[in-house]
Amino acid sequence: MKLYFATSNRHKYEEARRVLSEYGVELVQLTSVPKLEIQGESLADIALNAARTAYLRLGEPLIVEDAGLYIEALKGFPGPYSSYVYKTLGCRGILRLLEDEERREAYFESAVAAIIPPYEEVFVARVHGVIAAEPRGEGGFGFDPIFIPRGEARTFAEMGVEEKNRLSHRARALRMLGEWLRSRKIKRAQL
Numbered sequence: 001m002k003l004y005f006a007t008s009n010r011h012k013y014e015e016a017r018r019v020l021s022e023y024g025v026e027l028v029q030l031t032s033v034p035k036l037e038i039q040g041e042s043l044a045d046i047a048l049n050a051a052r053t054a055y056l057r058l059g060e061p062l063i064v065e066d067a068g069l070y071i072e073a074l075k076g077f078p079g080p081y082s083s084y085v086y087k088t089l090g091c092r093g094i095l096r097l098l099e100d101e102e103r104r105e106a107y108f109e110s111a112v113a114a115i116i117p118p119y120e121e122v123f124v125a126r127v128h129g130v131i132a133a134e135p136r137g138e139g140g141f142g143f144d145p146i147f148i149p150r151g152e153a154r155t156f157a158e159m160g161v162e163e164k165n166r167l168s169h170r171a172r173a174l175r176m177l178g179e180w181l182r183s184r185k186i187k188r189a190q191l
């Protein structure tokens with residue numbers, strides 16, 4: 001079964017492609033459809049709106065994913081503003097905001113919105129962890145070099161895709177989608 005993923009982020013696409021292949025989904029990256037992101041507090045709302053606008057353009061079953069990093073000592077910042085904050089402050093800027101801060105807890109949240117007529121679903125999942133003292137690792141993207149998932153010593157950027165996929169917010173939300181597709185017995189006919 002074929003499903004489009006509207007994203008210009010090749011890392012996200014590669015992570016998602018691997019997870020959904022476990023459910024027999026052939027994921028196709030779509031970089032050309034503008035996602036039109038609304039401002040909002042909830043990643044689920046942002047992802048669903050973006051998926052609806054992308055669907056109006058494409059007319060084929062698709063998913064959109066929106067993610068954010070929520071840092072406890074910063075009252076959840078940058079959360080839904082993660083993309084902007086990554087571009088402006090980056091990992092170093094976040095570490096500076098947390099200088100002398102002992103509370104390092106944070107989580108990533110991922111919202112995967114799927115438009116598969118007649119269905120519209122959003123799957124939300126989190127991974128908890130801590131913000132590292134220094135950026136470490138060359139893999140992944142975004143805040144991966146400063147995020148250490150709970151129970152691990154390494155950052156996401158020090159892990160391969162398979163390892164990150166065992167733990168990450170995105171992989172968890174995508175597995176929820178995979179299970180949902182399975183339970184609905186959505187196969188080639190709908191996709």
Ligand code: IMP
Nearest residue numbers: 065066067068082083086141142143144
């Ligand atoms: P987006 O709006 O879903 O693309 O994500 C917002 C920002 O959060 C991105 O620019 C990344 O910096 C960051 N982000 C989202 N997911 C991840 C991840 O899996 N690892 C590291 N950073 C991420």
